[in-house]
Amino acid sequence: MKVAVTGASGQLGRALLASTPSGVEAVKLRHADLDITDADAVNRRLGEVRPDCVINTAAFTDVDGAEDRPDAARQCNTEGPANLAIACARLRARLVHLSTDFVFDGGLARPYLPQDAPAPLGVYAATKLEGEQRVLQELPTGACILRTSWLYGERGNNFVLRMLELMRTRKELKVVLDQVGAPTWTHSLAPVAWMFALRPETGVFHWCDSGLASRYDFAMAIAEEAAELELIEAAPAIWPITSAEYPLRARRPAYSVLDKRATETALGLRAEHWRVNLRRMLAAMTADWE
Numbered sequence: 001m002k003v004a005v006t007g008a009s010g011q012l013g014r015a016l017l018a019s020t021p022s023g024v025e026a027v028k029l030r031h032a033d034l035d036i037t038d039a040d041a042v043n044r045r046l047g048e049v050r051p052d053c054v055i056n057t058a059a060f061t062d063v064d065g066a067e068d069r070p071d072a073a074r075q076c077n078t079e080g081p082a083n084l085a086i087a088c089a090r091l092r093a094r095l096v097h098l099s100t101d102f103v104f105d106g107g108l109a110r111p112y113l114p115q116d117a118p119a120p121l122g123v124y125a126a127t128k129l130e131g132e133q134r135v136l137q138e139l140p141t142g143a144c145i146l147r148t149s150w151l152y153g154e155r156g157n158n159f160v161l162r163m164l165e166l167m168r169t170r171k172e173l174k175v176v177l178d179q180v181g182a183p184t185w186t187h188s189l190a191p192v193a194w195m196f197a198l199r200p201e202t203g204v205f206h207w208c209d210s211g212l213a214s215r216y217d218f219a220m221a222i223a224e225e226a227a228e229l230e231l232i233e234a235a236p237a238i239w240p241i242t243s244a245e246y247p248l249r250a251r252r253p254a255y256s257v258l259d260k261r262a263t264e265t266a267l268g269l270r271a272e273h274w275r276v277n278l279r280r281m282l283a284a285m286t287a288d289w290e
Contacts (some may be wrong), residue, residue, distance in 0.1 A: 003197050004029055006036055006053040007058030011156030011192075012098065015186035016055060027051060030231045031058065036080035045088045053197045058082055059128070061157070063102070064249035066124035077127035078134060085138035094142050095135060096196045097267040101149035101181060101208070103129045105254025113259045114147070114204040120248035132204070135227070143179035144196045145190075145204040149258055150218070154285055159215070160278070163222045175219040177240035181256045182208035185216055185277035186188045189195055195267050205266070206258035209274035216240045225279050 001024050007013045008028040020026040027049050034045045036058050047053070059077055066073035088095045099184060104112050105119035119213050120126040135143045152158035160183075166173055183209070191209045214222070216238065223235035243252065264270055 001025070001048065001198065002027060002051045002052070004049050004054045005129065006034060006056045007031070009156060010035075011059055011153035012057045012151065012186050014155060015153055015190040016193060019187065019190045021086065021128065023197065024198070036083055038073040039083045039086070042083040043088050043090070046084075046091060046093070050091060051093050052247040054084055054088055055096045055098075055193055055197055056081055057098050058189070059098070061278060063122065063124045063252075066127065067122060068166065070103065070123045070127075070198060071254055073123050073127045074268040080132035081131040082138055084208055085143060088141050088142060094137055094144070094197065096144045096193055097132070097135045098193070099132050099145050099147045100125070100128050101130070101256035101258050102253060103147065103254055104256055105258050106255045107108055111257040111259035112206070113260060119246070121253060124250060137204075141202060144202055146193060146196060147176070147206050147236065147258060148184050148189050149208045149256055150181045150183045151189065152183060152281070153187060153243075154281060155251075159183075159218065160222055160281070163219050164226060164231060167223055167226065167236050170236055172237045172239065173192050173219065174241045174246065175240045176215045176243050176246055177216040179252050179256075180212055180216050180254065180257075182210070182212050182258060183278065184208040185274075185276040185281050187281070188272065188277050190267070192263065192267065197267075199267075201266055205263045206260045206262055207263050208258045208271065209277050210271045211273045211275065212257045213274065214244070215239075221275055221278055222282075225275075225282050229282050230288060231282060260284045 009030040057221040060073040102125040103118040
């Protein structure tokens with residue numbers, strides 16, 4: 001089986017390539033290899049590769065930058081996935097498209113089910129939702145939308161690496177307490193994406209690591225684990241603040257925990273707790289440095 005991975009140089013793309021299942025030929029498509037916003041290039045490149053499935057991780061992920069560059073965000077997050085879906089329909093290929101917890105506004109007091117009504121708060125979230133809708137419209141019987149939350153990995157631009165950088169240079173940090181979600185390691189998500197690539201399920205699914213945390217809780221755990229592993233000299237003082245005290249260009253959902261029970265049932269899996277996976281990720285970083 002041949003599977004094309006778009007956004008292959010990103011943090012999830014790297015995890016996917018590192019965990020390619022036996023018997024699968026993974027075709028690495030970085031942005032330099034394929035600009036998904038170029039419909040002609042998508043048709044031409046996928047026509048050359050002729051994959052059985054495409055896993056799309058390419059996205060405009062700068063949540064605040066999307067407020068200033070809505071056209072660029074829409075091209076990458078909406079039109080790009082639509083281009084892939086149209087090409088997959090022509091090739092009779094499957095498409096697994098990665099999306100986000102940010103399609104919800106955070107107003108519920110329970111984890112969000114895949115069928116709950118989305119209500120995006122900003123440009124990034126709106127364009128990701130539009131991308132989901134276009135994929136399902138263009139490829140209704142061959143597309144799987146896989147939403148995840150608070151994704152992080154050993155490389156890339158993510159909360160864990162930003163916190164580690166700050167913790168090496170500052171004695172005190174302030175982190176918001178009133179945003180709650182489920183941190184998810186790329187190496188937890190990658191096997192799930194592969195399973196959906198190799199299976200027939202279609203529609204919208206959720207995956208995140210188990211448990212939940214505020215951004216403050218997450219930062220405290222990073223500091224504690226990193227200090228124990230000597231990735232930082234000592235854990236800094238971390239003070240909780242409100243989102244109003246740390247204003248950003250784009251609004252974030254106050255609560256965006258995803259209900260993944262349908263995915264666990266469909267795949268026969270149980271997600272591990274986010275703190276277990278955080279420890280594994282930081283331990284892997286330590287091993288790389290030795």
